[in-house]
Amino acid sequence: KEIELGIADDVRTAHRELLNSREAYSAAQRILEAELGLDTLTFQKPVGYVAQFSDMETSRRSDAQHYQPRFKQLIDHLSSYPAAPVREIRSLNRRGLQPIYLRNGTVDVVNSQHLGPKHIDYDGLVKTSAKSFAAAPEAHIQQDDLLIYTTGAYIGRTNVYLSDVPALASNHVNILRLRPGIDAAYMALVFQSAVGQFQTQQHARGSAQAELYPSDIDRFIVPLIDKDKQRAIGDLVRESLVKQQESKHLLEQAKAQVEQLIEAAVQS
Numbered sequence: 001k002e003i004e005l006g007i008a009d010d011v012r013t014a015h016r017e018l019l020n021s022r023e024a025y026s027a028a029q030r031i032l033e034a035e036l037g038l039d040t041l042t043f044q045k046p047v048g049y050v051a052q053f054s055d056m057e058t059s060r061r062s063d064a065q066h067y068q069p070r071f072k073q074l075i076d077h078l079s080s081y082p083a084a085p086v087r088e089i090r091s092l093n094r095r096g097l098q099p100i101y102l103r104n105g106t107v108d109v110v111n112s113q114h115l116g117p118k119h120i121d122y123d124g125l126v127k128t129s130a131k132s133f134a135a136a137p138e139a140h141i142q143q144d145d146l147l148i149y150t151t152g153a154y155i156g157r158t159n160v161y162l163s164d165v166p167a168l169a170s171n172h173v174n175i176l177r178l179r180p181g182i183d184a185a186y187m188a189l190v191f192q193s194a195v196g197q198f199q200t201q202q203h204a205r206g207s208a209q210a211e212l213y214p215s216d217i218d219r220f221i222v223p224l225i226d227k228d229k230q231r232a233i234g235d236l237v238r239e240s241l242v243k244q245q246e247s248k249h250l251l252e253q254a255k256a257q258v259e260q261l262i263e264a265a266v267q268s
Contacts, residue, residue, distance in 0.1 A: 003257070010253055014247045014251040018244065021244040024239045025236065028234075028237050029193070031233050032186075032190065033193065035233075036193075036195070036225070041077060043069075043070040044070055065202075066202055066203075070198065083222060083223045084222065085219060085220065085221055086219070086221075086222060087219070089178055089179055089222070089224070090176055090177060093176050096136075096169025097139040097169075099136070100128055100132050103127065105129050105132075108126075108167040109167065109169075110161070110169055111172065112172045115148075118240060118244075119241045122163060139169045140167075141166075142161070143162065145160070145176065145177050146178070147160075148212065149172070149173065150173065151212075155212050160188035160237070162238060162241055174214060185234030186231070188237065189234075196220070199219075
């Protein structure tokens with residue numbers, strides 16, 4: 001009975017930590033939306049709209065999707081806050097490279113399947129060799145890099161890499177490395193918010209399969225709020241990941257105990 005109670009307690013604690021993880025992330029979203037006034041912003045949905053020929057020349061886009069009024073409304077709204085285009089606040093913006101996957105490799109690879117709604121699936125990362133990793137320095141991921149889903153269904157999905165373990169980005173993952181002074185976890189949430197979603201929809205290319213290129217990401221306008229507020233939001237994102245990992249660890253621990261008990265019962 002003591003063992004049963006211990007396992008049950010681990011499961012309950014795992015569930016509690018998972019709820020805490022979700023709440024921390026939701027709190028970060030609420031603070032960001034309130035700080036930027038996104039929670040009160042109502043976007044226009046006109047039946048029709050007009051684009052200027054000069055805008056078409058500048059953007060080199062002829063598709064109507066690119067000129068939706070809500071996109072301009074968002075940028076006009078952000079102009080009342082300190083903001084900058086991504087190209088002015090980043091030190092690296094490029095896609096990774098197609099790796100050679102190895103079941104027994106020693107270096108982690110992050111591909112688009114590992115980018116989640118909130119966090120990277122660190123436990124599910126695939127592997128490559130140290131030799132392949134060394135041969136592709138331009139695809140190396142550093143701690144606090146933003147990893148962006150650039151091809152397919154979840155285009156624009158963005159996670160911050162919070163591990164200090166060396167890893168490689170695959171060719172459908174864009175590495176965005178920010179200059180010092182900007183909280184990377186805060187900026188990942190900006191990309192996940194309406195700010196990033198709308199600009200992804202505006203700048204994405206392709207009909208059969210959507211694509212988001214580094215040159216498109218460079219054009220994103222992002223808000224640069226007070227550094228202390230950036231940190232507070234970023235800390236909640238980081239706390240969310242810690243709680244999620246604690247929940248998973250406790251659940252795996254409980255499962256392992258149950259499996260050991262079953263195995264012992266079978267052997268006896």
